[in-house]
Amino acid sequence: MDKKQTHTHIKEDGTEIIHSHGEEQVHGNHTHSHQNTKAVLARLSRASGHLNSVKRMIEDGKDCSEVLIQLAAVIAALNNTGKVILKDHLEHCIVDAVESGDHKAIENLNKAIDSFMK
Numbered sequence: 001m002d003k004k005q006t007h008t009h010i011k012e013d014g015t016e017i018i019h020s021h022g023e024e025q026v027h028g029n030h031t032h033s034h035q036n037t038k039a040v041l042a043r044l045s046r047a048s049g050h051l052n053s054v055k056r057m058i059e060d061g062k063d064c065s066e067v068l069i070q071l072a073a074v075i076a077a078l079n080n081t082g083k084v085i086l087k088d089h090l091e092h093c094i095v096d097a098v099e100s101g102d103h104k105a106i107e108n109l110n111k112a113i114d115s116f117m118k
Helices: 037-059 064-100 103-116
Strands: 005-010 016-021 024-027 030-033
8 A cells, every 4th residue: 555645845946846656755855755665675585585596506516607697697686676776766756855955865866876886
């Protein structure tokens, strides 16, 4: 069940913006709207299970080539999950941050992108 919250942003010029989103968490001066929470959690659960099977492959002495191929699949799954989170963050959280004049959120996004893209 989605939680709907209506909130108000007051821009630097004093303009009030009132709107609502789906499932949200308030951080700092803006609201984090997470539209893909269930999909992200499902992706992470699959990636975690896959990583556990890679661990078992190593414990069982499986061929290194097979292990590397499966490990690459886990890495790709995590990267794709990160892309979903980033897209959601840009479309919702950063829009809210810009509307509310939260410049720290944009700085944090830049730091996160730098870490994610390493």
